[in-house]
Amino acid sequence: MDNPKIWLSSPHMGGTEQKYIKEAFDDNWVAPLGPNVNGLEADLESFLREEKKIAAVSAGTAALHLALILSGVEAGDEVICQSLTFSASANPIVYQGATPVFVDSEPDTWNICPDALEEAIKDRIALGKKPKAIIAVHLYGMPYKVDEIHAVAGKYSIPVIEDAAEALGSHYKGQNCGTFGPMAILSFNGNKIITTSGGGALVCPDEGLKKRAVFLATQARDQAAHYQHSHIGYNYRMSNICAGIGRGQMEVLEERVAQRRAMHAFYTEVFSDVEGITLLKEPDEDYFCNHWLTAILTESFEQREALRLAMEEDNIESRPIWKPMHLQPVFKEAPYYGGGIAEDIFDKGLCLPSGSNLTDTDRDRIRSAVMKFLNL
Structure with missing residues (x-):
């Protein structure tokens, strides 16, 4: 590596x-x-x-x-x-x-x-x-x-x-x-x-x-x-x-927001023609997200894990979505209301490298790793 x-x-x-x-x-x-x-x-x-x-x-x-x-x-x-x-x-x-x-x-x-x-x-x-x-x-x-x-x-x-x-x-x-x-x-x-x-x-x-x-x-x-x-x-x-x-x-906060949003735009382009993978994005013009982390939903837990491991093989860090608190052992006795939305996002979701200091070389490596995984 x-x-x-x-x-x-x-x-x-x-x-x-x-x-x-x-x-x-x-x-x-x-x-x-x-x-x-x-x-x-x-x-x-x-x-x-x-x-x-x-x-x-x-x-x-x-x-x-x-x-x-x-x-x-x-x-x-x-x-x-x-x-x-x-x-x-x-x-x-x-x-x-x-x-x-x-x-x-x-x-x-x-x-x-x-x-x-x-x-x-x-x-x-x-x-x-x-x-x-x-x-x-x-x-x-x-x-x-x-x-x-x-x-x-x-x-x-x-x-x-x-x-x-x-x-x-x-x-x-x-x-x-x-x-x-x-x-x-x-x-x-x-x-x-x-x-x-x-x-x-x-x-x-x-x-x-x-x-x-x-x-x-x-x-x-x-x-x-x-x-x-x-x-x-x-x-x-x-x-x-x-x-x-x-x-x-x-002094550089506004610049950092722009750089994080640029990374989200990069991933939007990378996955634009990929069926079954979607990005977390603003629902409408009322929302403005700093895209601290760009997150995607894959088609299954198996696909999410395979992509994460493929990126890890190239020394690229990615991370599963937060595991819902109601599934955590420490909170197993706590009340929970709702359905399975959070669980589904956890199973299929992945956070991608989103740092404001990533370079064009870094982005090329990320793109190559994703395309190799998808056989594109």
């Missing part, structure tokens, strides 16, 4: 990250606070618009945990969660001692199904367990059905927490993902569209809730000369060094 590795989604530096990091070292701001943290939060607020406030934290998972706490989720509560997602969407529910209630996807965006969502809400209310929150995911950067989901949530007065970990730069009807619910989360993990090495952000509706989030994320220390704590806190604040990477990354 002499060819260099083509990764699914690797970090892509823009060139100015080291300037911000150097400033942090020069000024000795090597701590979970400082100018870069403040600057990154301001950069994100400017990008998202909608008068949102940002709290930069150590991970998207930390942001979601804080969102649940701020939503009043406690032990014994229930929280509805999209099943077709990464485990980090569901794990913080359990951190709070609450129970996840999983809901199936719909086939257009692969995100939470409005009909199954309402079925779940009605049934949980009938059982005396009205859900405290709904976690809706913009899977692989594709906006969920915003109007339909928020209409259902509003009907039953249940807040929606947007998991926009994969969706920075995506929008629906011109409004950025991460700004539709009262709170949302972003991720800057090393494989995301921009990165802070590790990190995330909580999107808040106002300054008051942001201050509460930062208080909890910095060990919930009371105002006192000594160390006094009246609440359980967490060590969740982002470091000034990581935030410096993020400030440099924000």
Whole structure:
């Protein structure tokens, strides 16, 4: 295997990250606070618009945990969660001692199904367990059905927490993902569209809730000369060094979105004449996807696995779609509502190399591997 590795989604530096990091070292701001943290939060607020406030934290998972706490989720509560997602969407529910209630996807965006969502809400209310929150995911950067989901949530007065970990730069009807619910989360993990090495952000509706989030994320220390704590806190604040990477990354965010979308266009052309293989794409002009990852549906589990292994043989990384949470051993006792859409997508779906730093040579290798597999 002499060819260099083509990764699914690797970090892509823009060139100015080291300037911000150097400033942090020069000024000795090597701590979970400082100018870069403040600057990154301001950069994100400017990008998202909608008068949102940002709290930069150590991970998207930390942001979601804080969102649940701020939503009043406690032990014994229930929280509805999209099943077709990464485990980090569901794990913080359990951190709070609450129970996840999983809901199936719909086939257009692969995100939470409005009909199954309402079925779940009605049934949980009938059982005396009205859900405290709904976690809706913009899977692989594709906006969920915003109007339909928020209409259902509003009907039953249940807040929606947007998991926009994969969706920075995506929008629906011109409004950025991460700004539709009262709170949302972003991720800057090393494989995301921009990165802070590790990190995330909580999107808040106002300054008051942001201050509460930062208080909890910095060990919930009371105002006192000594160390006094009246609440359980967490060590969740982002470091000034990581935030410096993020400030440099924000300068190239629009470019990265364009490059990811160009990779999706490349795959659209590659598979244009191939029967039985379809791409996850925007349902209509209301949707704008950053295409963080380009994902396809094959005709069967066997075809998906054969293609994945054929690409692996050429040192090209691809990855099955997230295994639905209701199929995970750790969540085997959790309630589930819907049919088999998520399971079918998992069985037949594959994520393809989508990095913004892929070259023409990389694309030629990917095309050749696919064509060889398809005997074209």
